[in-house]
Amino acid sequence: MLGSWSGGPRVRSIMRIYFATSLFLVSGLMFALVSGLMLGHEAAYAQATESINKDKSNEKDKKWSRLKPPEVSTEELNRFFDNLVVVQNRARVKANHFLLSPYASFDFSDGPITFYNVAINFGYALSDFFEVYASVSPFFFPVKRRINSEVEKIIDLDGKKASLQYSEPKTQYMAEFIWAPAYGKDSWGPYTVIRSDTFLKAGAGVIQFEGGESGMRFNMSVGKTFFAHRLMNVRVSAGGSYLESIVQKEKAFSFVGIFELGLVWYL
Numbered sequence: 001m002l003g004s005w006s007g008g009p010r011v012r013s014i015m016r017i018y019f020a021t022s023l024f025l026v027s028g029l030m031f032a033l034v035s036g037l038m039l040g041h042e043a044a045y046a047q048a049t050e051s052i053n054k055d056k057s058n059e060k061d062k063k064w065s066r067l068k069p070p071e072v073s074t075e076e077l078n079r080f081f082d083n084l085v086v087v088q089n090r091a092r093v094k095a096n097h098f099l100l101s102p103y104a105s106f107d108f109s110d111g112p113i114t115f116y117n118v119a120i121n122f123g124y125a126l127s128d129f130f131e132v133y134a135s136v137s138p139f140f141f142p143v144k145r146r147i148n149s150e151v152e153k154i155i156d157l158d159g160k161k162a163s164l165q166y167s168e169p170k171t172q173y174m175a176e177f178i179w180a181p182a183y184g185k186d187s188w189g190p191y192t193v194i195r196s197d198t199f200l201k202a203g204a205g206v207i208q209f210e211g212g213e214s215g216m217r218f219n220m221s222v223g224k225t226f227f228a229h230r231l232m233n234v235r236v237s238a239g240g241s242y243l244e245s246i247v248q249k250e251k252a253f254s255f256v257g258i259f260e261l262g263l264v265w266y267l
Contacts, residue, residue, distance in 0.1 A: 092227060092230065092266065093128065094125040094127075094128050094131070094266055095125055095126070095127045095128050096125065097124070097125045097266045097267060098122075098123070098124055098125075098266075098267040099121070099122070099123035099124060099125060099131060099133070099264060099265065099266060099267065100120075100121070100122060100123075100264070100265045100267060101120075101121035101123060101133065101235065101262055101263065101264040101265070102118070102119070102120050102121070102262055102263060103118075103119055103121070103235065103260050103261060103262020103263070104116070104117070104118050104119075104260070104261055104262060105117055105119065105258055105259060105260040105261075106258070106259060107241065107256040107257060107258050107259075108256060108257035108258075108259075109254065109255070109256035109257065110147070111145070111166070111245060111247065111254065111256070112144065112145055112147060112164045112166045112247060113142040113143060113144055113145060113166060113168065114142070114143045114145060115140055115142060115169060115256075116140065116141040116142070116143060117137045117139070117140045117141065117169075117172065118137065118138070118139065119135050119136065119137040119172070119174075119262075120135070120136050120137075120138075121133040121134070121135045121176065122134050122135075122136075123176075123178075125266070128180075129179060129180055129181060130177075130178070130179055130180075131177070131178040131180070132175075132176070132177055132178075133174075133175070133176040133177075133178070133203075134174075134175060134176075135172075135173070135174035135175070135176050135203065135205065136171075136172070136173060136174075137171060137172035137173075137174075138171060139170070139171065140168065140169045140170065140171075140172075142168045142169065147164070151163060151164050164247065164248065165247070165248050165249060166245070166246060166247045166248075167209040167210050167211055167213055167245075167246035168209065168210050169207050169208070169209055169210075170208045170209060170210055171207075171208045172205060172206070172207045172208070172217070173205050173206050174203045174204065174205030174217070174219070175203060175204060175205060176201060176202070176203035176219070177201070177202050177203070178199045178200070178201045179199060179200050179201075180197045180198065180199035180200075180225070181198070181199075181200075182197060182198040183195070183196065183197035183198070184196065184197075186224075186226070194226050194227065194228060195226075195227045196224050196225060196226045196227060197224065197225050197227075198222070198223075198224050199222070199223055199224070199225065199237075200220075200221075200222055201219070201220070201221045201222070201223060201237060201239070202219065202220050203217075203218070203219040203220075204216075204217070204218050204219070205217050207243065207244070209245075209246055213246055213251070215243060215244025215245060215246070215251060216243065216244050216253075217241060217242070217243040217244070218241065218242045218243070219239065219240075219241045219258065220239050220240055220241075221237040221238055221239025221240070221258060221260065222237060222238065222239060223235060223236050223237025223238065223239075223260070224236060224237075225264060231265050231266065231267075232263055232265060233263065233264050233265075233266070234261075234262075234263060235260075235261075235262050235263065235264045236260065236261050236262075237259075237260045238257070238258070238259050238260070239257070239258055240255060240256065240257055240258065241255070241256050241257075241258050242254075242255055243256065
């Protein structure tokens with residue numbers, strides 16, 4: 001009876017359920033164990049990666065902190081730029097060059113005539129700052145001023161017209177000296193920049209008048225040379241002249257203003 005009970009269908013069904021349940025539980029435990037191991041590995045990997053990235057970031061910050069310039073206050077920057085000086089190169093080297101400088105000039109004065117003249121200067125650049133010239137004015141273009149016509153309207157007691165008597169200049173010989181201590185750039189319009197230097201010019205010489213008379217002349221002026229080309233350059237200056245002239249048959253010194261415009265070649 002026991003043997004028949006142990007081998008019956010009911011017992012076999014119970015055994016199948018038992019084995020299936022045991023297999024399911026064991027599989028579940030194995031799956032949970034493997035999943036836990038995998039999750040733990042991934043967490044450890046993520047933690048390690050985060051630590052490495054953090055170390056790299058800290059290393060970059062350290063490098064940047066070494067390369068990053070120190071912070072400077074606005075006041076310190078202002079003091080720095082207040083003492084900052086920028087020196088430009090000259091437009092050209094002038095030292096030890098021969099010079100040719102023709103120019104035209106005229107004067108401003110209350111005399112009876114205006115002196116228009118053309119001069120030719122032959123010079124030499126002692127350095128980039130100093131130049132010396134021998135100047136020749138082979139002819140003048142004297143122009144009567146309005147004062148002559150006003151005086152001619154005057155009639156004396158004898159019925160004769162009054163007039164101003166003067167001697168016209170014929171030629172002029174000068175020695176001139178130029179000192180050019182400053183140089184830089186000038187803006188001509190919104191798109192053009194021309195290099196230039198600023199000079200002080202002094203000169204002394206002799207004027208020959210008609211009739212064989214002569215007089216002394218002393219000039220002082222300030223001007224600029226604009227370096228428009230490697231060879232040809234424009235020069236302009238204005239100043240004053242203390243000269244002897246002959247009016248009403250008397251020779252006397254007078255002061256006149258002068259304006260000069262010309263060219264200069266560095267040969």
